[in-house]
Amino acid sequence: MNGNGDGPVVIASEVARRYGQGETAVDALRGVSVDIGRARLTAVMGPSGSGKSTLMHILAGLDKPTSGTVEVAGTEITTLGDNDLTKLRRQHIGFVFQFFNLLPMLNARENITLPLTISGEKPEEGWVDKVVSDVGLTDRLSHRPSELSGGQQQRVAIARALISKPTVLFADEPTGNLDSSTGNEILELLRRSVDDYGQTMVMVTHDARAAAMAHRVLFLADGQIVRELGECNAHQILQVLEEIAA
């Protein structure tokens, strides 16, 4: 694995992103610099339109910044071509989406091992079983997504993201489409994977309880990081959000 040591896994410096041109141009990010620490759960919070999703897209190589640089596992990614980005995703990046994004025609097991199928790697049997049992899907493996509950579907998605042992896992509103008790279970699962596997994770959320699971919470407003908290509770987070809004 690249980027050995204890240094940050993702380093963004002076990242700006402008959509559109001329008078209708919108600055989604205005010079954001941030380091994502190894084996830590970093939450990104902010009101709608604060640029938190854009930041995550750029950190994950889904979008390119207008200016600034992003390093993932020691590689500058903003200048990479499609093939190199694909390789980067295979080795270093995992995703968990709000709407799960499972393939409906594959069963849970096939969905989970899909990244390995795609990169042509042989699944490590012990590892697959461990991930599957850790996310609590051992008896659901032959089910199709349509036969699973929302929480179960998100567990499949998390297992899929973990299976390739990515350097960093990006979770985009992972509880946004779940009821609160199911959401809590998912959040605990995500936090456990950070603690147990040392998985580095970046989570975008507007749910204070979700952010409270993080080691570190970044607050964005108007395309800039305006505040930062260490481990904290939902109450403190809500307070900061109110301050930002004010």
Place this chain on the structure above:
Amino acid sequence: MLSVSLRGLLGRKLRAALTGIAIVLGVAMISGTFVLTDTIDRAFSQIFTESYAGTDAVVTGKGVDISIDGESVAAPPVDESILETVRSVPEVALATGSILDDYGAKILTPEGGAVATGGAPSFGFGIDTDPALSRFNPLNLVEGRWPAASNEVVIDAGTADEQDYMVGEQVKISTLEPTRSFELVGVAQYGNVDSLGTATFAVFTIPVAQELFDREGQFDAVSAAAKDGVSEDDLVPAIALVLPPDAQAVSATQEAADQSDEIGQFTSIIRYFLLAFAGIALFVGAFVIFNTFSITVAQRTREFATLRTIGASRRQILGSVVLESLVIGLAASLIGLLLGLLLAEGIQALFRLFDFELPSTERVFALRTIVVALVVGVGITLAAGLFPAIRATRVPPIAAVREGAELPKSRLAPFVPWIAGFMAVVALAMLGRAMFVDDLGTADRLLSIAAGVLLLFVGVAMLSSRLVRPIAALVGLPARRAGGAAGRLASGNAVRNPGRTAATAAALMIGIALVTFVATLTNGMKASNREAIEEQVVADYVVTASDGYTSFPATVGVALSESSAAELVTHVRSGVAEVNGDDSQVSGIEPDKILEAYVFDWTEGGDEVLDDLGATGALVTSNYAEDHDLAFGGTVNIRSASNRTAEVEVVGVYKPPPFYPLLESVTVSQGLFDRLYDRPLNRWTWANVAGEPSAESTAQLEKTIAGFPDSQVETREEWIEREDQDFNEGLTLLYALLTFSVFISIFGMINTLVLSVYERTREIGMLRAIGMTRRQTRRMIRQESIITALIGAVLGLPLGIFLAALVNRALDEYDLRFSIPWWQLLILTGVAIVIGILAAITPARRAAKLDPLRAIAYE
């Protein structure tokens, strides 16, 4: 990754099946065509092999090597005495003489009419059925025995079956002589060929055949078998040595090969004719596949994006979509291949409906059929699926996190109008080249036309996405006005995704354009045909063979001349000949009577030159004169099919309507004609009656020729109308073959509608939730479908008329009328609406069945 795309395909079975049908039908046509024509070829080759199985050498009269439209003239007969001459050759073991007349023996139905052969031969045989000579006999008895007496006959099993003739019954047969009754003593088949198609045969004893076919003291062929140890190559020169100069010997192998070649050319015309329609069907299928793949790729945007985020490369996405089209193409082609076996029967049945049937034997399923069908089917599916597959690779991974993400616009999108325009220009250039450049080979010309038309269709289809809005605004007018909310929504839906509507309509456009094209061209031909007959003929009545175009025995005309039913009767003979070294056709007219029936439009000379015709004069058409550098006073050397010659001088040049000249290029007097030909045949016999033609005079004329069941008498108007009918039949056959393409485009429409209903599940649920009734939902989908179909019609009708106009210009030299069949085109528009309604049935039902609640919850 392989399994992912295969699983995806399984998950969309209905879509895959509907897509596959587009290819199945086209491939079935290819495979059916090959199976049918290969079978015909094999049947013929069996016939020829059988014919010469026991023969080593054949002696015939020295023929003239003339062939008109690929059919060469039968060799003239030889004198009976040649049989003894051949038998006396030491190398010859056995020999026999036989009579064979290709069209001479018309078997009558129990009702008294001639059995229709649709232009196929009605063979008359005279065969020596002595068992010692059976090796020469190509026929095998199925039942009964060979004829031994002069009143006995054997006919082919097919005709006996069809007409229900039993051995022991009387069968009437019409030949050069008036109809005669024979006792059926047996039925036979040609070798082991099941069916001769519509061809028939009748077998007589040799003396009877010689009398019936006017070959007293002659044989059409003397067949010889070599003694053991003598090869064909030794036998032929040995026989040739003793033959008189007007006879020739050829090896049986050579003779069979020559005949096979001739038939091979004929079946290859049928093959290419049918393959052209298969090509059209596949071309339409390509549109449908392209469209379906485009839509499914668009609908799977998020799926592709997700795959990209978890590490799939563009190449893998491309591979998965291409693999899908490969699987669909392969499955569809395999089904099509097998369906082709059934279709071969279907095409044969279709041909049979038009009295056009060919010999048949066990079905031939050649390796070539399998290879071509699979390669073409898979190839077209892959080609049509490639663009959508490439677009799928352009889905950015970020689309995975965006709601309602759309496929990025193709990089080519801004250039589409330019590319389309360029294609249209290239297409027109190719069409122009095909139609107006003179020295092109036929194959070159046809390829140029085909490529031009295909390119033109693609160009128009690409441009049509820009035309969808204005056209939909026009054809959607009734829907918006009278259709209420559903109609307004339907009209809006049709233009929501112009590219998709355009591609769907384009598939139908092709079918409609081709139907319009053949309808317009045929309409022009009918008009030209009528005009040509009206300009040339002033006679009250015409007598023709019952099919209206083959020549008939002169004895029919004689019977008419001898009766008092008509005031004037005049005959036009026709025969093939070598004229100044070129193969051509010659007419024989009666100079003193022809003017009562036929109008010459003289360019050199006048009616008075007919008096100069005699035995030394000839008339030529102005076209012929021009093409052969002939003028008034020029010399014309004629060598008839009976191998007799005459030198005549051009005494008049006239200009018949080029579309349908009723006299041949070169016309001589009947006196000369009858001297040139052994058994002169009439092309036309024209008759005038006293006063106006009436039912009574018609009945009288019919009674006169009642002894010749294979001929008919018609008034001039009836004649024109029957020829119109023949054009209509041809048109119906073309329509039937084009129906396949139209079917495929209907499947394309169903497919698009099903997919867009699926895509709009939420929206339709919302409409239902806010009070749209099921009936309104169905109406909305139906009207969208009708609008799409009408866009196809609005594009296809003018395109078809344009192509017809272009071809019309190219056929300038035939002076073809251009006449738009408004009524038929109006009906065609109605058909388009019906197609729209039919295509909407399933999708509309699906949309109406959507449960509003579930539709909204759908994700």
